[in-house]
Amino acid sequence: MRRISRPMQLGSVAIGGDAPVSVQSMCSTPTSDVAATLAQIERLAAAGCEIVRCAVPDEQAALALAAIRADCAMPMIADIHFDYRLAMMALQGGVDGLRLNPGNIGARWKVEEVVRACAERRVPIRIGVNAGSLEKDLLERYGHPTAEAMVESALGHIRILEDLGYGEIKVSLKASDIRRTVEAYRLLAVQVDYPLHIGITEAGTTWAGTIKSAVGLGALLYDGIGDTLRVSLTGDPVEEVRVGWEILKSLQLRQRGPVFVSCPTCGRCQIDLISVAEEVEQRLKDLPLAITVAVMGCVVNGPGEAREADLGIAGGKGQGILFRRGKVLRKVPQGELADALVAEAWKLVEEEPPG
Numbered sequence: 023m024r025r026i027s028r029p030m031q032l033g034s035v036a037i038g039g040d041a042p043v044s045v046q047s048m049c050s051t052p053t054s055d056v057a058a059t060l061a062q063i064e065r066l067a068a069a070g071c072e073i074v075r076c077a078v079p080d081e082q083a084a085l086a087l088a089a090i091r092a093d094c095a096m097p098m099i100a101d102i103h104f105d106y107r108l109a110m111m112a113l114q115g116g117v118d119g120l121r122l123n124p125g126n127i128g129a130r131w132k133v134e135e136v137v138r139a140c141a142e143r144r145v146p147i148r149i150g151v152n153a154g155s156l157e158k159d160l161l162e163r164y165g166h167p168t169a170e171a172m173v174e175s176a177l178g179h180i181r182i183l184e185d186l187g188y189g190e191i192k193v194s195l196k197a198s199d200i201r202r203t204v205e206a207y208r209l210l211a212v213q214v215d216y217p218l219h220i221g222i223t224e225a226g227t228t229w230a231g232t233i234k235s236a237v238g239l240g241a242l243l244y245d246g247i248g249d250t251l252r253v254s255l256t257g258d259p260v261e262e263v264r265v266g267w268e269i270l271k272s273l274q275l276r277q278r279g280p281v282f283v284s285c286p287t288c289g290r291c292q293i294d295l296i297s298v299a300e301e302v303e304q305r306l307k308d309l310p311l312a313i314t315v316a317v318m319g320c321v322v323n324g325p326g327e328a329r330e331a332d333l334g335i336a337g338g339k340g341q342g343i344l345f346r347r348g349k350v351l352r353k354v355p356q357g358e359l360a361d362a363l364v365a366e367a368w369k370l371v372e373e374e375p376p377g
């Protein structure tokens with residue numbers, strides 16, 4: 023069952039409550055380079071990114087936010103560390119959300135000023151605790167950035183905002199190891215009702231980071247924890263979005279495009295199934311219809327899976343049987359299987375245009 027969190031609005035995207043778990047990413051371009059950042063945001067949007075975050079390390083970056091915001095079709099979050107003036111500039115630039123730890127920006131009046139400006143614009147603040155940058159006193163007390171220390175850090179930042187009467191808060195508790203991250207989120211999830219932004223930080227390169235993110239976020243989401251997610255990869259942020267969607271689709275929490283089923287092949291397979299499966303996946307990755315597509319090697323499990331899917335093939339000797347919604351359409355020679363499946367998928371799009 024999903025954890026009940028308080029609903030809030032980040033620009034046009036609802037977060038928490040019963041809103042779908044949203045997929046976000048972060049630009050890797052210098053924010054001060056408006057054209058490059060907007061080009062990357064466009065690629066992220068095409069991959070299904072719903073919220074984008076930009077780093078604001080200096081005034082040039084803060085000044086660029088207004089121009090980026092003007093042409094950005096999705097809600098935008100400014101990522102601020104230490105300098106409250108950058109937060110104020112970002113708010114003036116029209117951002118929809120801030121990522122900022124109030125305990126790290128100094129005097130109380132600075133926090134008050136930021137909170138007042140956020141309240142005027144109904145801009146949520148994400149408190150982002152990261153195991154790599156935990157407060158010194160917590161590290162001394164706990165010895166290491168443990169899950170408990172991370173939660174205590176988050177509660178400290180939350181208290182600062184609550185004392186100022188501000189409740190538009192999201193929280194993240196990220197570590198680069200899965201056990202600590204999952205434990206920290208589980209501990210915090212029962213103590214507050216703020217929406218949780220989940221992620222495994224610094225998860226690694228696209229290959230290793232995808233696996234770590236799927237395991238960590240999968241465990242949390244399966245427990246009903248998580249209102250918005252970011253997959254962190256050392257690579258193209260577009261991959262973060264694709265992986266995020268795949269995680270949500272695999273848990274049937276969201277739908278977007280096809281879900282693929284294909285067998286691992288074995289000694290019974292008599293067609294070149296691996297290349298057919300890879301070609302079909304590649305050619306249908308942007309299909310605008312949430313369907314299941316099965317590519318199966320032989321008559322053992324093939325007809326069963328292919329029949330259950332919206333579209334499927336079950337391999338035979340040098341050929342395959344094409345299925346659509348449980349019915350056999352025809353036999354197709356091996357060399358034409360990918361074409362036949364792709365054509366059938368687009369026929370479905372024509373017949374059932376997506377909303």
Ligand code: SF4
Pocket residue numbers: 285286287288289290291318319320321322323324
């Ligand atoms: Fe092997 Fe057939 Fe199963 Fe594929 S469907 S793994 S070819 S038995």
